Structures are given as structure tokens and as C-alpha cells.
Amino acid sequence: MRAVIQNTFGGPEALKVTEVERPRPLSDEVLIRVHASAVNPVDAAVRSGAFPLLGEPPFGVGWDISGVVEEAGPGARFAVGDEVYGMPFFPRAATGYAEYVAAPSRQVARKPTTLDHVHAAALPLAALTAWQGLVDAARIKEGDRVLIHRAAGGVGHLAVQIAKAHGAHVTAIASAPRHEFVTNLGADEVIDYHTTDFTDAVKDADVVLDSTAQGARSLRALRPGGVLVSILEHGDTELAATVAAAGRRFAGISVEPDYASLEAIAALVDAGRIRPHVEQTFPLAEAGKAHELIESGRVQGKVVLTV
Secondary structure, eight states: OEEEEBSSSOSGGGOEEEEOOOOOOOTTEEEEEEEEEEEOHHHHHHHHTSSOOSOSSSBOOOOOEEEEEEEEOTTOSOOTTOEEEEOTTTTSOOOOSBSEEEEEGGGEEEOOTTSOHHHHHTSHHHHHHHHIIIIIISOOOTTOEEEESSTTSHHHHHHHHHHHHTTOEEEEEOOGGGHHHHHHHTOSEEEOTTTOOHHHHOSOEEEEEEOSSOHHHHGGGEEEEEEEEESTTTTOHHHHHHHHHTTOEEEEOOOOOOHHHHHHHHHHHHTTSOOOOEEEEEEGGGHHHHHHHHHTTOOSSEEEEEO
């Protein structure tokens, strides 16, 4: 099969389409014929060596996949022909930029029926990050006031919709050109971070979803007893202690595979409550170009490879 492999750390040019052996599913696993695979900022950080998650190359990056079950091992939850999506193995290697991926069947879920594979592939890592932060960790409920950083990005644009689906009042932070996009997602208020300091504009948030490593500043936007959900600073014990001392709660999030949450997300998608936005697609052979775009910092929503 074809897969995108890198033999060295480096720029996007390190990603090479390579002929490799097709994986074989073990017990409780499925072999998925991949139709689409999304590109996330973590992929580029691992590729460059800035985030040495997978050790030394060679390896293949990529986790978000959507496709069709080609083979099912004994005990697997799915049958041949089922359409599934997921984020298998994270933070271990899944080699998601490939024609086939073998994955534990409990790490994937049935694809939302209202989405094609391109849009389904855009969901898992970003949507699970938002879900595990807002729903599992912060336990948001109707009427909560939620502040979301980078609201037009991959995680952010899905977080806005997940929060609204749970009845929250959402204040989104995004640049002025993204305001219409974020408002159409359901945000109740939008702050332009170029012109307004969010700590001046927001003082009583029940939850802040911080994907910008601004935990100390985000703390100032929380009411007493509020929850700071941190993605990039999830392991910062000093920040956690500061948050606790201020009478708030700290929740560090490192996303993990979770089929039950993927099923809940798919149900909201099929109910018309969540819609992933795909800014651009690239063929598998142009994975390097997809990485160039994701590293530009100008992506609205997600970037997806078609396989």
C-alpha cells in the first residue's frame, strides 16, 4: 500500500509517499480502507521534531481517518463494509496518511451518516479534544458561560458548536475576518484579540477552553469556582497550583481515543448540531503542501488529505 513516511525530522519536504506492507488486523481490530485523513497542528510538530512524540524516524504521522472496514479480526465490533471514523492509537503512531490503517475496533465509531468521508475525517482529534475538555472535564451545562480561544480553528470551531449544543452561552475569540464564520457557528459574542484584551471583556466565565498557552491570563476571565481547561499546558503543575490557589479548577487535556464520545459527536452531527468546516483538501501525494498550510496559522477549520 501507499503511505506517507518520513525518514528524518525536517520540513514538509520530509514527507514521502512510500510503498509499505499493508497492516494486518489482530483480534478485536479492523483493517480500514482509508478514504480521507485530516491534518492537525500536532502532525506538523511531530514531523519537525518540535514535539518528539514518536521517537526517531522513520515513522508516519497522522491520526484522523475516515473509511470503510476491509477486514475484521475476531471479536471486532464492526463488519466488512461498515463506514467508520476515528483517531486510533494517539499518542502512539497510527500512520494515518495511508491507504489502509489497522485499528482497535473500540477506538473507532460509525461515521456520521450525513457526512462524506472528507468531513468525517476532519472531526476526531479536534472534536474529541473539545468534547473531552468541555463535556468530560468541565461538565458544561445549559446556561454556562464559556470562553473559547482560537474559535475559528480546528478545535475551536467544533468547541463552539459542542458548547452551543449543550445550551451554553459562548464567547469566542477570533480575528475580525473570522467573526462572521464564528457567529454562524452559533457564538453569542465574538472578541477580536487584535483590538480587545479578553481579560478586560470577560470576568465571569464558567469555563475557559484555552488552546493558546495563556493559562495564567485566562484565569483572570473565570468566576470563582470556574474551570480552566488547558490543551497546551495540560502538564503544567505550577499553573494547576496557581488555578487552585485562586479558587478555580484546573483541567489539563491530552486527547485520547474514545469511541463512546465519537458516537455522541456523530449523533449531534446527524442531528444538525455540529458541522465540521474543511478549508482545503489535498491528495495524499501532496501531504507536504497540506503541512505548509497548517503551519501558516491561517487555517479556518480543518485541512484534509484525500486517499
